[in-house]
């Protein structure tokens with residue numbers, strides 16, 4: 001497990017999602033914040049280490065700070081919130097929870113129960 005450093009700062013002058021210095025234009029679109037933040041939060045539940053760290057910082061920001069500071073690349077936003085990517089992350093997580101045996105794949109409802117139960121193991 002990676003140790004997360006509390007209070008690590010985020011560079012708001014570059015893309016907050018992957019902190020990459022790409023020359024692409026940065027987007028600032030406050031109407032997209034909720035979708036972006038909920039996607040990031042969802043992916044932290046699947047153990048995406050890079051996003052866990054990002055989320056630990058983002059969740060401490062006030063709504064005003066988010067409006068003011070948060071910028072991203074269109075591409076990074078799309079990669080993060082893309083429903084297919086989220087679905088794959090969820091499936092990978094479910095498989096890890098269930099173990100490598102493919103034959104144990106079940107309906108999504110059963111998977112949720114399994115995930116819930118296995119958290120007590």
Ligand SMILES: [Zn+2]
Nearest residue numbers: 015020073076
């Ligand atoms: Zn980016």
